[in-house]
Structure formats: C-alpha cells, structure tokens
Amino acid sequence: xxxxxxxxxxxxxxxxxxxxxxxxxxxxxxxxxxxxxxxxxxxxxxxxxxxxxxxxxxxxxxxxxxxxxxxxxxxxxxxxxxxxxxxxxxxxxxxxxxxxxxxxxxxxxxxxxxxxxxxxxxxxxxxxxxxxxxxxxxxxxxxxxxxxxxxxxxxxxxxxxxxxxxxxxxxxxxxxxxxxxxxxxxxxxxxxxxxxxxxxxxxxxxxxxxxxxxxxxxxxxxxxxxxxxxxxxxxxxxxxx
Numbered sequence: 001x002x003x004x005x006x007x008x009x010x011x012x013x014x015x016x017x018x019x020x021x022x023x024x025x026x027x028x029x030x031x032x033x034x035x036x037x038x039x040x041x042x043x044x045x046x047x048x049x050x051x052x053x054x055x056x057x058x059x060x061x062x063x064x065x066x067x068x069x070x071x072x073x074x075x076x077x078x079x080x081x082x083x084x085x086x087x088x089x090x091x092x093x094x095x096x097x098x099x100x101x102x103x104x105x106x107x108x109x110x111x112x113x114x115x116x117x118x119x120x121x122x123x124x125x126x127x128x129x130x131x132x133x134x135x136x137x138x139x140x141x142x143x144x145x146x147x148x149x150x151x152x153x154x155x156x157x158x159x160x161x162x163x164x165x166x167x168x169x170x171x172x173x174x175x176x177x178x179x180x181x182x183x184x185x186x187x188x189x190x191x192x193x194x195x196x197x198x199x200x201x202x203x204x205x206x207x208x209x210x211x212x213x214x215x216x217x218x219x220x221x222x223x224x225x226x227x228x229x230x231x232x233x234x235x236x237x238x239x240x241x
Contacts, residue, residue, distance in 0.1 A: 008158035010049040010125065013040065014148035014199075015163045017055035017086055019219055027058060028089050037093035039225040040130060044099060046229060049125040051155050052132040053148040054090060056082030062140070076140035080107055083144060087134035088112065100129040106138030106147070118154055125155075145199035149206040160212050161228070162199065163219025168236030169198050185237045198238060207238070214238035 019036065022029030044050050059082035065075030087103045094101040102124045103113035113134065114120065121131045136147035152160045166174055167182070169191070174180040188208035191198050198204065198216055207214055217228045217235035227233030 008048065010051070010155065010157050011043075011159050011161055012051040012053060012148055012152040012155065012157045013043070013161045013163060013225075014145065015052070015054045015219060016165070017058040017061075017082065017144075019058075019163065019165070020054070020086055020089065021058045028086065030089075030093075033089050033093045034096070035222065036219070037090065037097055037099070039219070039223070040090075040094060041097055041099050042223075042226045043229055044128075044130060046226070048229070049128075050130045051121070051125070051151055051157060052087075052090065052130060053144055053151060054083055054086040054132065054134070055144040056080070056086060058082075059085060063143075073140035076142075077107075080135040080138070083136060084109065084113065084134040087132040090132060094130060100127070101132060102129055103132045103134055106133070106135040121155060131155075143200050143203070145203035146206070149199070149203040149210075149212070152212050153206060153210040157212060159215055160207060161215045161217065161225070163217060163225065165218065165220055166216075167218040167221075167234040168216050169196055169238065171196070173197075182234075183236050185239065185241065188238060188240060191238055198236075204238075208240065211240065 020028050020033055022032030056079045060078050062076035062079035066072040084105055091101045091103050104116045105113045106116050108115050124131050133151045136144050137150055169183045169186055170180040172180045188204055191204050215235050218224055224233050228235045
C-alpha cells in the first residue's frame with residue numbers, strides 16, 4: 001500500500017466494540033482503551049483529520065439479543081446505547097492524552113454528547129479535534145458498519161479504515177482454516193458476491209457507490225495503525241478495481 005498519510009487527508013476509523021474488551025470477556029478494559037487512544041493520537045499527529053465509529057458488541061449486540069427472542073428493534077436500540085458508552089470511554093482516554101475530542105450521537109442525549117450535526121462535525125475537524133460518531137444511524141436494523149459507511153460518506157472521508165482482530169480480508173475464516181488466503185486488494189463486488197464478511201452488505205454497497213476505499217487491518221497489534229497509514233503494515237485494500 002502507498003503512504004496513506006500522504007494520500008488521505010480525512011479518514012474514518014471503525015473499531016469493533018470487542019476490541020475494547022482487551023483480554024476480558026466483556027465490557028471495557030481501560031488499559032486497552034488507553035492503548036487505542038495512543039494509536040489514534042499517533043495517526044492524528046501525522047496530519048490526518050479523524051472520525052471514529054465504535055461498535056457496541058463488547059456490551060450488547062442487537063442481533064444476539066434478537067436471536068434470543070428479544071424484539072429486534074428494541075435490541076438494536078440497546079446496542080446503539082452501548083456504542084455511546086464506548087464512545088464516551090474513548091473520548092475520556094483521548095482527552096487524558098490531550099487530544100480534543102467530541103462525541104456526536106444519532107440518538108439525542110444532550111447531557112452527555114452532541115447530536116449528529118454535519119456542519120458542526122466539519123468545524124470540529126477543522127479545529128483539529130477527533131469526532132466520534134455514536135449510536136449508528138439512529139435507527140434499528142442497521143449495523144455500526146452501516147453507520148461507519150454513512151458517516152464516511154457524509155463527512156467526505158477519503159477512506160474507511162476498519163480495525164479488527166485479523167490482518168485483512170481472507171477467502172475463509174483464518175481462525176478456522178489455517179490455509180485461508182489473504183487478499184492484498186479485493187473489489188467491492190467480489191466482497192459482496194462471495195460474502196467475504198468484511199462489513200455488512202449495505203455498508204460495502206454504500207462505500208462502493210461513494211467510491212470510498214476500505215482498508216482492513218489488525219488494530220490489536222500495537223503500532224499497526226501508524227504502520228498501515230505509512231504503507232508498511234499488513235492490510236487489505238477494498239476498492240472498485
């Protein structure tokens with residue numbers, strides 16, 4: 001990959017909620033969040049404007065609740081609230097290392113964060129602040145992947161970086177298949193047609209239609225975000241080609 005710090009000026013970083021658990025089985029591990037905050041700070045200091053979206057699976061996952069008999073819409077709203085908790089935890093960690101951060105939620109809760117207002121978010125980014133978008137798209141039946149793709153398009157981001165627990169996109173689950181092949185680059189259409197599990201289909205389609213490249217990498221490896229931004233780290237680039 002090329003030096004993306006030079007190629008991109010504004011990115012959206014999507015983190016799964018599970019990353020915030022660290023070695024725990026549930027919840028938020030403060031040490032892990034602090035480490036992630038350092039990664040974000042290093043990326044910001046390279047000159048990038050950064051938007052963040054964090055999932056809520058470490059606290060509650062709507063799909064899992066629905067599978068156990070809960071009303072899907074109600075379960076999804078609970079999942080959205082979990083993402084707000086994660087966003088506030090990340091905001092706290094970033095501000096402890098002197099990175100100005102604002103949280104904007106698609107579900108209004110004005111006592112703890114701002115509502116999603118695109119022009120206000122633009123102003124925050126122009127002032128060098130990190131903007132964390134919480135509560136997905138604000139509606140049930142959409143994942144935080146879709147929320148990340150939506151905010152990336154809305155904020156005119158140059159790329160969407162998805163930090164996961166694997167180092168790219170594989171043709172099968174590398175945790176279950178030792179012979180799984182990792183792609184250096186792969187097209188949106190191939191991801192969709194072969195159901196490669198990068199992000200949900202609506203998120204991939206939105207990125208394709210908005211021509212936003214997706215970079216999938218392992219966020220659990222210390223320093224990897226900076227390495228990927230510099231073109232050195234292991235990752236997969238999802239584009240139209």
